[in-house]
Amino acid sequence: MREITLSQAVNEAIAEEMRRDDTVFIMGEDVAEAGTPFKVLSGLVEEFGTARVIDTPISEPGFMGIAVGAALTGSRPIVDLMFGDFIFLIMDQLCNQAAKAHYMSGGKLNVPLVLRTNLGATRRSAAQHSQSLQALVAHIPGLKVAMPSSAYEAKGLMKTAIRDNNPVVIFEDKLMYQDKAPVPEEEYLIPFGQANIKREGRDITFIATSSMVQVAEKAAEILALEGIEAEVIDPRTIVPLDEETLLASVKKTSRAIIIDEGHQSYGVTAEIASRLNEKAFYHLDGLCCTNSVRDSSSESSVVAGGHEQTHPPRLQDQELAGL
Amino acid sequence: MYRQMVRIRTFEDNANQLYLNAKMPGLTHMYSGEEAVAVGICEALTDNDRITSTHRGHGHCVAKGADFKRMFCELLGKEEGYCRGKGGSVHIADQSHGNLGANAIVGGSMGIATGSALRAKMQGSDDVTVCFFGDGATAQGLLYEVMNMAALWKLPVIYACENNGYSEYTKTEEIAAGVITARAEAFGIEAFKVDGQDVLAVNALTQKLVARARNGEGPFFIELETYRYHGHHVGDINREYYRTKAEEKDWKENRDPIIRFRSYLVSEGIATDKEIDAMNAEIAQDAEAAVAYALDAAYPDASEVDMHVYAA
Numbered sequence: 001m002r003e004i005t006l007s008q009a010v011n012e013a014i015a016e017e018m019r020r021d022d023t024v025f026i027m028g029e030d031v032a033e034a035g036t037p038f039k040v041l042s043g044l045v046e047e048f049g050t051a052r053v054i055d056t057p058i059s060e061p062g063f064m065g066i067a068v069g070a071a072l073t074g075s076r077p078i079v080d081l082m083f084g085d086f087i088f089l090i091m092d093q094l095c096n097q098a099a100k101a102h103y104m105s106g107g108k109l110n111v112p113l114v115l116r117t118n119l120g121a122t123r124r125s126a127a128q129h130s131q132s133l134q135a136l137v138a139h140i141p142g143l144k145v146a147m148p149s150s151a152y153e154a155k156g157l158m159k160t161a162i163r164d165n166n167p168v169v170i171f172e173d174k175l176m177y178q179d180k181a182p183v184p185e186e187e188y189l190i191p192f193g194q195a196n197i198k199r200e201g202r203d204i205t206f207i208a209t210s211s212m213v214q215v216a217e218k219a220a221e222i223l224a225l226e227g228i229e230a231e232v233i234d235p236r237t238i239v240p241l242d243e244e245t246l247l248a249s250v251k252k253t254s255r256a257i258i259i260d261e262g263h264q265s266y267g268v269t270a271e272i273a274s275r276l277n278e279k280a281f282y283h284l285d286g287l288c289c290t291n292s293v294r295d296s297s298s299e300s301s302v303v304a305g306g307h308e309q310t311h312p313p314r315l316q317d318q319e320l321a322g323l
Numbered sequence: 324m325y326r327q328m329v330r331i332r333t334f335e336d337n338a339n340q341l342y343l344n345a346k347m348p349g350l351t352h353m354y355s356g357e358e359a360v361a362v363g364i365c366e367a368l369t370d371n372d373r374i375t376s377t378h379r380g381h382g383h384c385v386a387k388g389a390d391f392k393r394m395f396c397e398l399l400g401k402e403e404g405y406c407r408g409k410g411g412s413v414h415i416a417d418q419s420h421g422n423l424g425a426n427a428i429v430g431g432s433m434g435i436a437t438g439s440a441l442r443a444k445m446q447g448s449d450d451v452t453v454c455f456f457g458d459g460a461t462a463q464g465l466l467y468e469v470m471n472m473a474a475l476w477k478l479p480v481i482y483a484c485e486n487n488g489y490s491e492y493t494k495t496e497e498i499a500a501g502v503i504t505a506r507a508e509a510f511g512i513e514a515f516k517v518d519g520q521d522v523l524a525v526n527a528l529t530q531k532l533v534a535r536a537r538n539g540e541g542p543f544f545i546e547l548e549t550y551r552y553h554g555h556h557v558g559d560i561n562r563e564y565y566r567t568k569a570e571e572k573d574w575k576e577n578r579d580p581i582i583r584f585r586s587y588l589v590s591e592g593i594a595t596d597k598e599i600d601a602m603n604a605e606i607a608q609d610a611e612a613a614v615a616y617a618l619d620a621a622y623p624d625a626s627e628v629d630m631h632v633y634a635a
Contacts (some may be wrong), residue, residue, distance in 0.1 A: 059469075061465050062472060066441055067438055069438020070439065073373060073438070096428050105424060108418050109416060
């Protein structure tokens with residue numbers, strides 16, 4: 001099978017859906033000729049023109065609000081938010097408007113909108129360009145949250161998101177844009193709420209999101225050398241969350257570590273651990289543990305340790321000692 | 324237009340009573356006094372044209388064609404309400420007449436209205452969207468972001484600023500620097516100021532602007548000078564610390580949009596006092612019947628609380 005980068009996969013997904021459905025369009029800062037700073041959207045404006053690949057002013061709440069209005073009245077906008085950190089700027093439009101319109105209207109209004117943005121403290125971009133804010137939006141009912149872990153996942157999840165009738169937030173890891181993976185030429189979609197068992201094992205379950213799936217897989221390889229068989233599961237979407245698959249795995253292995261690049265406190269890992277501890281309690285040999293980013297901001301300096309300080313992979317020396 | 328203005332006033336009188344009798348959940352914000360704005364504008368629109376409304380939204384909803392029964396049901400949280408009781412007063416929406424919904428965030432729907440207009444332009448539809456908001460909402464930054472884009476992209480949207488003189492409990496002159504219409508003009512948007520108590524003037528201007536917006540000449544901005552008879556919300560009874568009773572009396576007695584239009588209709592021989600009184604009585608009866616219907620109507624099943632979080 002051919003291999004393409006995560007960037008190309010996202011680009012293909014958007015192009016295919018724009019060809020299939022002319023109500024789909026994309027808007028955001030520098031999305032047209034520039035193709036975004038990460039060059040993910042290069043070439044789209046040449047095919048679809050500036051009427052459907054729309055460069056906006058640097059007005060995140062404004063273009064997010066405009067996308068909500070377009071979605072409410074029959075378009076399928078994709079909003080490109082250059083950095084995940086800018087979610088704070090659009091919170092009212094995302095959480096008070098987009099997330100609630102269907103509910104407040106008693107099911108009459110829909111907001112079929114995709115917000116594509118990114119996460120990851122991995123470019124030394126300092127405190128305001130490095131956050132992983134998936135927990136923040138996953139907290140709000142009415143929003144769906146997808147976290148692709150490879151080019152294959154990014155394409156399939158993006159296509160599903162565009163066809164979904166709800167607001168969907170997709171977090172791509174900034175450092176994965178150039179990562180290649182096998183992606184079929186044929187069309188495919190990845191349904192939401194169906195976790196992917198990346199590696200089977202009987203001794204412990206690793207539940208990992210986004211690029212942390214690679215970290216978990218690497219850890220599983222190391223453990224295998226010592227005869228410990230780890231199961232690695234990628235939930236793909238944290239809302240909706242495939243509890244069934246996670247619970248079945250944990251009931252089998254009796255232990256779990258959940259790995260996510262968000263902050264530790266009140267985060268994605270805490271939520272998943274809490275659900276597993278509650279619902280699989282009598283099957284566990286120890287409480288499910290969490291592994292995420294310490295509660296400080298991301299710094300720019302390499303002197304302070306750079307991203308290693310805030311990055312989660314501390315698997316070997318910490319939790320694994322207890323296995 | 325007269326009928327619609329009286330329908331709004333009658334609706335509000337009944338809604339206020341429901342609140343005072345503790346039969347209505349939550350809060351509500353009365354539109355009384357501002358009827359000529361909603362009616363003058365909405366009478367220039369078709370069902371295919373969209374509006375976005377505000378927390379003070381009953382007037383827009385009635386003016387855009389909503390039915391009393393379903394509106395009262397919504398206010399009382401009943402199953403037959405426009406939003407199955409989930410939206411209530413401050414989120415009432417009536418998609419069938421193009422009302423995209425009231426919004427309880429001040430200025431919250433400015434993006435939505437502009438996005439609706441972007442959709443119309445992209446899909447080659449000739450509908451126009453009117454964005455209602457108050458003078459208080461001109462203090463929100465979102466307005467300037469979306470007006471900038473609407474002007475850049477020549478969108479068929481009309482920003483209708485209902486200036487009732489008060490930003491909640493504070494005089495607008497204390498919160499708004501400069502001239503409100505100049506803010507739109509800064510983006511190259513044609514802006515107009517009109518007496519919002521004169522339904523004919525509002526309607527004539529809106530008709531002109533809607534036709535031009537359909538023709539691709541939008542966006543436009545209208546500031547409508549008006550007055551709210553009640554407080555910011557129904558619980559805002561003692562208002563003397565921010566405005567005088569004499570001021571309220573002056574607006575009610577000398578600038579009331581319904582009284583003004585009625586005397587015009589009679590003096591021009593368009594309708595007689597008798598005909599108008601009969602119409603008013605009929606509207607009062609309709610409202611009374613709708614309130615009784617809504618009070619008796621069924622609540623949605625409790626299981627519906629978790630419904631409509633996600634669309635299928």
